[in-house]
Amino acid sequence: MPSVALEEVLRDVRRALEDPALQEGLRRAYTGAERRVPEILAEHPxxxxxxxxxxxxxxxxxxxxxxxxxxxxxxxxxxxxxxxxxxxxxxxxxxxxxxxxxxxxxxxxxxxxxxxxxxxxxxxxxxxxxxxxxxxxxxxxxxxxxxxxxxxxxxxxxxxxxxxxxxxxxxxxxxxxxxxxxxxxxxxxxxxxxxxxxxxxxxxxxxxxxxxxxxxxxxxxxxxxxxxxxxxxxxxxxxxxxxxxxxxxxxxxxxxxxxxxxxxxxxxxxxxxxxxxxxxxxxxxxxxxxxxxxxxxxxxxGRKKAAKKPLLAEQLRCIRCGRCQLECPVWRLTANHWGGPVYGGPMGVGWTAVTLGEESGAELAHLCLGCARCDEVCPVRIPLSRIIRWLKKLYAESHGL
Ligand code: SF4
Missing domain, CATH: 3.40.50.10420 (NagB/RpiA/CoA transferase-like)
Incomplete structure (x- = not known):
């Protein structure tokens, strides 16, 4: 499976931002989606x-x-x-x-x-x-x-x-x-x-x-x-x-x-x-x-190894609902062009760290704005922004920064 390099991530993201068809598709799909989940939860507490x-x-x-x-x-x-x-x-x-x-x-x-x-x-x-x-x-x-x-x-x-x-x-x-x-x-x-x-x-x-x-x-x-x-x-x-x-x-x-x-x-x-x-x-x-x-x-x-890591283990509770992706301001512009080769958005960074190694997750972490909106909407309370902050720290340490 492919590993991840920061330059490639940035290239991919730039392509996504300059792709009018992708931006239009995301704009059309997104309209109203952010309201539907709170409505469902209000109807079915x-x-x-x-x-x-x-x-x-x-x-x-x-x-x-x-x-x-x-x-x-x-x-x-x-x-x-x-x-x-x-x-x-x-x-x-x-x-x-x-x-x-x-x-x-x-x-x-x-x-x-x-x-x-x-x-x-x-x-x-x-x-x-x-x-x-x-x-x-x-x-x-x-x-x-x-x-x-x-x-x-x-x-x-x-x-x-x-x-x-x-x-x-x-x-x-x-x-x-x-x-x-x-x-x-x-x-x-x-x-x-x-x-x-x-x-x-x-x-x-x-x-x-x-x-x-x-x-x-x-x-x-x-x-x-x-x-x-x-x-x-x-x-x-x-x-x-x-x-x-x-x-x-x-x-x-x-x-x-x-x-x-x-x-x-x-x-x-x-x-x-x-x-x-x-x-x-x-x-x-x-x-x-x-x-x-x-x-x-x-x-x-990579799941058994991640289960032994205090913070990364929390990503394994993910039920793949995709809610954090819709809430993320970066994902809304890039879709899964940011977040990893397979998974994307905030959950994608964590899953990339689980399945391809922490170094790959760390390469992706920098594009996160740290707004933590993903944490607030996750049904199983995965601290996504903390996982990403930890990966940023790993990157800095491994690059002598
Ligand atoms: S909101 Fe939580 S459970 Fe849903 S995909 Fe994101 S991390 Fe996984």
Missing amino acids: EILELARRVEEAKRRVLEDLDRYIEMAVESLKGVGAEPHFAGTAEEAREIVAGIVGSGKVVVMSKSMVAAEIGLREHLESLGNEVWETDLGELLIQLQGSKPMHTIAPAIHLTREEAARLVSEKLGVKLDGEKIEEIVAVVRRYLRDKFVRADVGISGANALAADTGAFVLVENEGNIRLVTGLPPLHIAVVGVDKIVPTLTDAFHVAMVQAAYASLYPPTYLNVIAGPSSTADIEKKRVYGAHGPPKLHVVLVDN
Whole structure:
């Protein structure tokens, strides 16, 4: 995976500031988004209580991460799933590649950890036909760029740019640039991929150590197809997603949906093992209508080491709601061009330090203005501005300043 250098960050940021299409896309997407979350919280104050419970549950796991990983592995085996553990991004890629092989059709649902380990590109390099099925993530795939927001990867694209990408790259004719038309065309185009897919790859919002069940929250309905239609399902899950119980996992999904301003979520998927039936003579047979095989790849990639660091450990509570990004004055102008090669904005700086090393996070820290608005909106009270200040100090020390 790439490391980060300050000159490149500055170049990227300047390009973002001088890109009128990106600035217009961000301006259109941002209007009103800042008001929606407070409205949801005012209508559903119980979410604030759930957020406190999520914070506590995540703290408990991070204090004893190895034990919770072991519990999750045993629970996954108990429900008939096949667990794997990957220490690094490379190991994670190799494990998934070993299961998928080559010459397959693969459908993926949006997963930041899959982007973190460069999974799609790796599977494509092995001769697989790989399709992102989340609309925003598909647009990113067609554009050959990177996700620009945790929840809304194509937040920076205008409808005109989305229409151009879909018609040029998918070779389909569009009547105009109406968003409804773009969505309908992509829906028709991807149907065939879902049906032909040999493998479905998803992430997870939370994985319950007590049961081996994991939860995925969504609005499009693509996750249901990715995880339900192909004969093989692989879930790639960062070990930070482990929570003690299935109830905690539901709480994560509810809080994440609310802070992503998508509440109530349209779909909440729970997966505990491969599809099975015991309808005939009470004999359990795997592979009824869903996949008969489920692999779960648990990814460390710096998380266990970070869990032992007093301040950086706090970043691991992140539930990827993207709220801090929308609140950040720097992110509003640059999107994920600032914050790291995969993650972006205030949370991106911390995640880059976790996954690529503190030196890489430190290179990014300087563009932070220190306003601390991100701290105030984070549902799990991650002290993002303190993490970034600490990284600035590391940079100064390591450069003899
Ligand atoms: S750091 Fe907090 S606000 Fe930002 S994405 Fe993570 S949980 Fe959400």
